[in-house]
Amino acid sequence: MTLTWFHWALLSAVFAALTTIFAKVGLQGVDSDFATLIRTFVILLVLAAFVMATGKWSNPAQLSTKAWCFLVLSALATGASWVCYFRALKDGTASQVAPIDKSSLLLVAAFALLFLKERPSPREWAGILMVGAGVVVLGLKK
Structure with a gap:
């Protein structure tokens, strides 16, 4: 089976959810900034190995200035x-922090409209706004 953008996006959501759970447990007794550094270092090592193993390494000097900048x-x-x-x-609970973090979906839609000239359909806007409403509900204090 060939994975489409949708399948990759679902996998991204699964791994993002696992990231939150693993991080919440791993942050016990650890400074959050130091934990972020460790996480970043591990990601660097794993991605470097993956890029090398799959033959995807290319000369970074060949990238355009625009690509480098962005x-x-x-x-x-x-x-x-x-x-x-x-x-x-x-300091917060995973079930509260993660939904608020995902409010980035609303910002991505707005920024894509403004800067990339993307035009979601009315159905897509309805879904985006429903997710936004869900974020507000989940973010409210109990």
């Missing part, structure tokens, strides 16, 4: 997201 910006945003996420997860 990949660096993406990395900085990812790092900031991870630091904030681990700090929230350290």
Whole structure:
């Protein structure tokens, strides 16, 4: 079976959920910033091995300036997201932190509309707004 974007997105959701559970347990007695550093180091090693093993390594100097710029910006945003996420997860419950973190879905839709000129259909907007409503409900104090 060939995996489509949808299958990869579902797998991403599964691994993101496992990330939260594993991190919540792993953060016990550990500074959240230090834990983020360890996590990042492990990711670097695993991805480097994966890229090498699959023959996907290419010369980074051949990337365009635009590609470098946006990949660096993406990395900085990812790092900031991870630091904030681990700090929230350290003190909050996984079932509250993760849904609020996923409110990024609403921001992605808005940013994609503004900057990438993507135009979700009314059905897609309805789904995005329902997810947003779910985030609000889950984020409310009990």
